[in-house]
Amino acid sequence: MRGRFIRLWVTVLTGVLVGLVSTWVPAQTPAAGPVLSWRMEDRFGTSRADFAPVPVVTPTAAYIHSPQRLVQFDACPTPSGPPPPTAVYAWRIDGLPPVQAGCRYDYTFSTLGRHRVELTVTAADAAAVTVQTIDLTDYLIVSLGDSYASGEGVPDVEGEYAVRFPPCRQAGAFSVRQPCVERVVRPAQWSDAVCHRSSWAGPAQAALAIERADPHSTVTFVSLACSGASIDKGLLGGHRGQAPQVDELARLLCNRTAGCSRPEQQRQVDALLISIGGNDLMFSEIITYCATSIFGCTGLHMTAQSPVTQAQQALATIGSKYVTLFRAIHATLNMRAVYLTENADATVGDDGQYCSIGGFPYGLRISSGDVAWLQQNLMLRLNTTEGTVARTLGWVFIDGIADQFHGHGYCASDPWFVTYPESWRRQGDDEGTMHPNQRGHRVYAARITDVVGPALRR
Numbered sequence: 001m002r003g004r005f006i007r008l009w010v011t012v013l014t015g016v017l018v019g020l021v022s023t024w025v026p027a028q029t030p031a032a033g034p035v036l037s038w039r040m041e042d043r044f045g046t047s048r049a050d051f052a053p054v055p056v057v058t059p060t061a062a063y064i065h066s067p068q069r070l071v072q073f074d075a076c077p078t079p080s081g082p083p084p085p086t087a088v089y090a091w092r093i094d095g096l097p098p099v100q101a102g103c104r105y106d107y108t109f110s111t112l113g114r115h116r117v118e119l120t121v122t123a124a125d126a127a128a129v130t131v132q133t134i135d136l137t138d139y140l141i142v143s144l145g146d147s148y149a150s151g152e153g154v155p156d157v158e159g160e161y162a163v164r165f166p167p168c169r170q171a172g173a174f175s176v177r178q179p180c181v182e183r184v185v186r187p188a189q190w191s192d193a194v195c196h197r198s199s200w201a202g203p204a205q206a207a208l209a210i211e212r213a214d215p216h217s218t219v220t221f222v223s224l225a226c227s228g229a230s231i232d233k234g235l236l237g238g239h240r241g242q243a244p245q246v247d248e249l250a251r252l253l254c255n256r257t258a259g260c261s262r263p264e265q266q267r268q269v270d271a272l273l274i275s276i277g278g279n280d281l282m283f284s285e286i287i288t289y290c291a292t293s294i295f296g297c298t299g300l301h302m303t304a305q306s307p308v309t310q311a312q313q314a315l316a317t318i319g320s321k322y323v324t325l326f327r328a329i330h331a332t333l334n335m336r337a338v339y340l341t342e343n344a345d346a347t348v349g350d351d352g353q354y355c356s357i358g359g360f361p362y363g364l365r366i367s368s369g370d371v372a373w374l375q376q377n378l379m380l381r382l383n384t385t386e387g388t389v390a391r392t393l394g395w396v397f398i399d400g401i402a403d404q405f406h407g408h409g410y411c412a413s414d415p416w417f418v419t420y421p422e423s424w425r426r427q428g429d430d431e432g433t434m435h436p437n438q439r440g441h442r443v444y445a446a447r448i449t450d451v452v453g454p455a456l457r458r
Helices: 002-024 061-065 202-213 245-253 283-292 307-332 368-393 420-427 438-456
Strands: 037-040 069-074 088-093 099-101 104-109 113-123 126-145 160-164 168-170 173-175 180-186 217-223 271-275 338-341 396-398
Touching (some): 126 202, 126 245, 160 420, 202 217, 283 307, 307 368, 338 438
Parallel strands (some): 271 338
Antiparallel strands (some): 069 104
């Protein structure tokens, strides 16, 4: 009897609770909030796929330290399809008064870091709210170094020069050594004409690729690389009327009126890219010497005064120069990571054999035998030394560049290097000779991107 009474009360109470719950639960589930996506407007450059001239940003402290970023919001797609045309969108950023706009909204933030975004969409007397915290990130990538880093041989806009090979006359002067520019149809255009700095350069293209790979971050890219620079004359000392690159970068990284007495007071460089060493071994002088040496420039034909002999001597001591550079950089700059890039290899053609390098006046050329000797005794040893030095100093060595150029050397049917005649026709001088062309710089950039991109986002 008592058990039947208890079961009766349980049945009654259950019915009451079900009735109460049915009155408390809304008849319809609230509408899902709008789907909110966002992207930061690219800060550096635009796509080079159309070969449009896009100069490297002129390095200034104001550019490096500016925190303003434009963010583009998009809430047009909804879980249930397109929004009704009568929908009202109210955007509220960091607790500021809401702003009514469409389903797309652009807002310029004055600071980087985390921000609160609230969007209320009202339609048919119903409101749906989405709240999202976004994190605005900017990576500072800096390129220092020589002509490989500056983009020598690939102006932002190629020039067109009418050139006559010697013997020839130019401005009334007679030349038997260099070609004469008879007429300038269109001058070459550079981001920096003194240093032959170009946005086609591998480091610049890598920075652009890293920026475009992530819509939620931007890249601040700075290049101080200068054609002809060496460790002593370029990075640590003045060159072509320019301040030492390390000192100039320290000045740009400081945002204090009174200056920065310690590196940690500077803005931190997320990736410092360095390409240096070729001019320390006088590669340009070697090319000229070997091209004009009738009996060859290596082996038994080397003299004590030849640039080849001097390069061998320099190679024996270049390790100590890198140590000096290491000390100067780490005492002067605030960095997250330093990357030393391998030099490209212009010596192997598509037949797998060493190139004979020609195109010089009077049919002069560097024999394939001399090219093989220079590659094995100077260029390859330089890359090996750089790899050892970088790992010893705690830098990252970006290797795998030289191997990708095999089969695309100076003499290949599909060369990734600028030839002597091409340099004269496109920029009115011989300085672009033996430097990567646009295709070569894309390969150079891809390898930098593969190494630096993932490291930045760790």
